[in-house]
Amino acid sequence: MKRLLTIAIALLAITGSTWAQKAMTPPHVMVVPDMIYCKAHGFITQSNNNGVTETCPDYEKAMSEDPTLHSVLIQVAQLISDRNPDIVIVDLLEAINSAKNDAAMAAANSGDQYESVEESIIRNSEADILIKVQYDLLKNGPQYQVSYTITGTDAYTNRMFAPIEGMGAPSTSANPVVLLREAVYQNMDAFLAKVLQYYQSMVTKGRMVAFDIKTTESAGLSMNSKVGDITLHEFIEDFMFDNSVDGNGTERVKSGATFMQYQGVYIPLIQTIRGRQRKQGAKDVAQKLVNELANKGVTAEFKVRGLGKVNIFIK
Numbered sequence: 001m002k003r004l005l006t007i008a009i010a011l012l013a014i015t016g017s018t019w020a021q022k023a024m025t026p027p028h029v030m031v032v033p034d035m036i037y038c039k040a041h042g043f044i045t046q047s048n049n050n051g052v053t054e055t056c057p058d059y060e061k062a063m064s065e066d067p068t069l070h071s072v073l074i075q076v077a078q079l080i081s082d083r084n085p086d087i088v089i090v091d092l093l094e095a096i097n098s099a100k101n102d103a104a105m106a107a108a109n110s111g112d113q114y115e116s117v118e119e120s121i122i123r124n125s126e127a128d129i130l131i132k133v134q135y136d137l138l139k140n141g142p143q144y145q146v147s148y149t150i151t152g153t154d155a156y157t158n159r160m161f162a163p164i165e166g167m168g169a170p171s172t173s174a175n176p177v178v179l180l181r182e183a184v185y186q187n188m189d190a191f192l193a194k195v196l197q198y199y200q201s202m203v204t205k206g207r208m209v210a211f212d213i214k215t216t217e218s219a220g221l222s223m224n225s226k227v228g229d230i231t232l233h234e235f236i237e238d239f240m241f242d243n244s245v246d247g248n249g250t251e252r253v254k255s256g257a258t259f260m261q262y263q264g265v266y267i268p269l270i271q272t273i274r275g276r277q278r279k280q281g282a283k284d285v286a287q288k289l290v291n292e293l294a295n296k297g298v299t300a301e302f303k304v305r306g307l308g309k310v311n312i313f314i315k
Contacts (some may be wrong), residue, residue, distance in 0.1 A: 039057075122155055206248060211260075
């Protein structure tokens with residue numbers, strides 16, 4: 001009897017573990033060239049942001065002018081899919097085209113270009129994690145070698161993790177796609193294990209999102225104005241706590257009479273949205289805050305930069 005009970009408990013544990021694995025939404029990843037590669041090959045753009053020059057990778061130029069790079073990125077994506085077909089690969093070219101459509105619509109409607117091109121591409125990808133690839137083809141006499149670095153990066157915070165680097169074996173082949181595949185192949189399992197570990201930490205601890213909330217001159221409100229029985233400051237403070245994972249990150253806030261800046265609030269990765277369990281992003285939390293402010297007679301709107309930064313304007 002005791003043996004049967006032990007077997008039953010073990011089966012329940014296995015079933016529960018399998019159910020939990022299936023229930024967890026798989027990570028969405030997008031493979032992109034690393035900034036180091038883009039700078040070295042002139043695939044960058046520069047823009048002025050309030051007097052500060054920002055340099056960003058030009059993914060569209062890189063993909064259109066460097067066919068070898070395109071093939072390398074496809075090869076890395078294929079290696080990921082071969083090792084773990086549950087991981088969802090987001091196509092970089094599709095994200096680029098979506099960002100271009102966004103820019104065209106904004107221009108047609110006299111909208112302002114609030115994001116950088118890179119931020120717009122990342123936002124349109126809706127990726128959880130970026131896989132950044134850097135490689136060099138080295139020649140030594142008649143032989144070639146490829147050196148590489150592949151880094152996991154949080155698409156919301158740009159935080160890097162799980163870097164792997166190495167040097168492929170010497171070969172008479174000068175095809176960097178083949179050489180990179182052979183060089184990376186043996187390290188891919190360990191790399192993907194770290195990627196999934198990082199994603200699992202987001203499932204448990206939440207994903208980090210920065211919120212910058214401001215009152216405009218036309219609002220006639222300050223953070224000390226009353227919204228019902230409490231101040232606007234307190235209303236936002238309570239909202240952020242209630243929509244975070246155990247209040248994590250809500251203490252990292254700067255505030256004044258006209259603004260509140262949360263450097264990184266950990267929001268639940270999976271949440272019930274319009275009656276369904278789905279993956280939650282910064283825009284979902286921002287929309288919820290705008291809706292709740294509207295219920296209190298306060299008008300607000302938001303703009304998202306990339307995936308992990310939200311500016312909310314109270315009007």
